[in-house]
Amino acid sequence: MADESRREHFFQRMVDILNGGALSLAIAIGYRTGLFDILDSLREPRSAGDIAGGAGLSPRYVSEWLGIMAAGGIVELSSHPQGEDLFFLPEAHGDILARRAAHNNLGVYAQEIPLLTLCAQDAVMERFTTGDGIGYDHYPRFQAFMSELASAKHRRVLVREFLPSVDEGRMVKRLEEGIRVCDLGCAEGVALLLMARAFPNSHFTGIDLSEEAIGVARQEARGQGIANVELLVLDAATIRHREDLKGRFHYVTAFDSIHDQSRPLEALQGALHMLAGDGLFSMVDIAASSRLAENLDHPMGAFLYTVSLMHCMPVGLQGGGPGLGMMWGRQKAVAMLREAGFEAVTVTEIPNDPFNLHFLARPRKTPAGC
Numbered sequence: 001m002a003d004e005s006r007r008e009h010f011f012q013r014m015v016d017i018l019n020g021g022a023l024s025l026a027i028a029i030g031y032r033t034g035l036f037d038i039l040d041s042l043r044e045p046r047s048a049g050d051i052a053g054g055a056g057l058s059p060r061y062v063s064e065w066l067g068i069m070a071a072g073g074i075v076e077l078s079s080h081p082q083g084e085d086l087f088f089l090p091e092a093h094g095d096i097l098a099r100r101a102a103h104n105n106l107g108v109y110a111q112e113i114p115l116l117t118l119c120a121q122d123a124v125m126e127r128f129t130t131g132d133g134i135g136y137d138h139y140p141r142f143q144a145f146m147s148e149l150a151s152a153k154h155r156r157v158l159v160r161e162f163l164p165s166v167d168e169g170r171m172v173k174r175l176e177e178g179i180r181v182c183d184l185g186c187a188e189g190v191a192l193l194l195m196a197r198a199f200p201n202s203h204f205t206g207i208d209l210s211e212e213a214i215g216v217a218r219q220e221a222r223g224q225g226i227a228n229v230e231l232l233v234l235d236a237a238t239i240r241h242r243e244d245l246k247g248r249f250h251y252v253t254a255f256d257s258i259h260d261q262s263r264p265l266e267a268l269q270g271a272l273h274m275l276a277g278d279g280l281f282s283m284v285d286i287a288a289s290s291r292l293a294e295n296l297d298h299p300m301g302a303f304l305y306t307v308s309l310m311h312c313m314p315v316g317l318q319g320g321g322p323g324l325g326m327m328w329g330r331q332k333a334v335a336m337l338r339e340a341g342f343e344a345v346t347v348t349e350i351p352n353d354p355f356n357l358h359f360l361a362r363p364r365k366t367p368a369g370c
Contacts, residue, residue: 019072026068027110031097033057035065036107040094045078045086102156103352108149113303115145116310124310133262133317136210142311143213147188150255153353154191159198161351166282166360171251175199179250182207182274184236184267185257189217189229196221196229205230205249207239237263239270249274253282256356259328260312262321268340275363281342283333283359284350290329300355301327330357337361 030036038054052062066087070077074097076088094100097107120138127134136142164172175181178201183192186206196204208214211233221229236257239245252271261267271281286304288295295301308326317323324332330347337345342361350358 023068023072023074024110025114026065026072027074027097027107028114030065030069031107031110035062036089036094036097037099039075039087039089040091040098040100042088045076045088047080047084047086051087099152101152103153105152108152109303111145112149112307113310115141116307120310120314124314127314127317131317133319133321133323134314135318136315139311139315143187143210143216147190147216150187150190154194154255157350157352158191158194162284162353162358163195165348165351165358167280171280174250175202178202180248181205181251181253182249184252184254184271185209185260186217186231187213187257189213189220189231191253191255192217192229192231193220193224193226196226197224200228203228203230205232207232207234207236209233209235236261236267236270238266240266240273242273245274247274247276247279250276250279251282252279253284255284256286258283258333259285259324259326260315261324262316262318264316264322264324265336265340268337268342272341272363277363279363281361283337283361284356285333285359286326286328287349287355287357288327288329290331290333295327295329333359 033055035051035055035057038051041054042051048063048066049059051066052059055062066075066085069075070087074089074093076090078086078088080086089097096104099105099107101107116139119140119142120134123134123138163175166172175195176199180203181195182205183189183195184207186192186208187210189206192204192206196202206214206217206229208217208231214231214233217231221227221231252274254267254271258264258267268283271283275281288298288301288304295305298304304326313323313325316325334345334347337359341364343364344362346360348358348360350356
């Protein structure tokens with residue numbers, strides 16, 4: 001009897017998983033097509049035809065999509081007096097799914113698994129046999145997605161909340177006065193350009209391995225008229241050998257980029273190499289434990305481990321790398337920062353960012369007379 005009850009319970013769990021997976025795919029479609037933004041702008045229930053017209057999309061496709069949203073409890077279904085189905089997105093749902101949600105936006109995350117499946121599922125399955133890593137060329141649209149994700153996360157939080165929390169507000173004062181800043185693994189430059197625009201007296205350098213991403217960042221800087229930036233195509237693991245970068249920066253940042261490195265220890269040594277004596281390193285990375293058992297209650301643990309399997313771990317395995325993966329965790333991160341040569345490492349939660357932790361690290365002080 002106990003086994004039968006367990007089977008029934010797990011059967012229902014599988015039904016919930018299948019429905020959730022299907023809903024996630026449909027939510028991704030709604031986000032990319034702008035349907036959630038159209039629905040969010042409506043103050044009363046409207047027909048599928050009206051919604052499709054507002055979005056410039058096919059009424060038949062939109063009607064079928066709305067069926068999924070209604071069945072999944074994402075939109076509310078009502079009926080016109082003449083019998084036509086009407087649909088409405090509650091404001092509380094728009095607070096999470098529409099683009100206006102900013103750092104509370106979960107709709108943008110729904111794109112991640114479908115995109116990674118399209119990009120890399122076959123390659124990942126092949127590597128289960130070979131154990132090899134996967135190159136960035138398998139992820140042709142992922143940089144653009146990561147920039148969209150970074151925009152959703154950083155646009156309201158980075159300058160207003162995160163930077164004022166660094167070093168008890170002292171970092172913002174230094175940025176206002178004028179210092180040199182480097183963003184390591186800057187991708188398409190979302191965070192870099194937000195900081196550069198907010199602090200015109202400081203100079204900002206972005207470093208990334210992807211020539212394509214740096215090209216997009218340069219174009220964005222020109223388009224926004226931001227002149228206090230420099231963008232370099234450079235492997236983070238080689239920075240520690242560059243004498244021209246030694247001690248050059250007062251503040252170095254790395255937003256969710258270290259766990260993807262194929263040589264993460266060398267990348268951290270590069271961050272240390274670039275810091276001036278009074279410099280600080282802010283590493284923002286996933287809020288997790290290095291112990292699997294301590295992540296079982298993580299509210300998005302299965303999602304984050306899946307993203308890691310499909311992207312973060314394989315790219316980190318390239319060239320014999322350790323493949324840290326997204327869920328490398330707090331304990332391993334602190335140990336690696338100290339191994340790289342950082343002396344004091346402080347770990348704090350980030351305002352309005354439940355996904356990440358802030359690792360603030362200081363260089364090891366050189367003894368007097370050395």
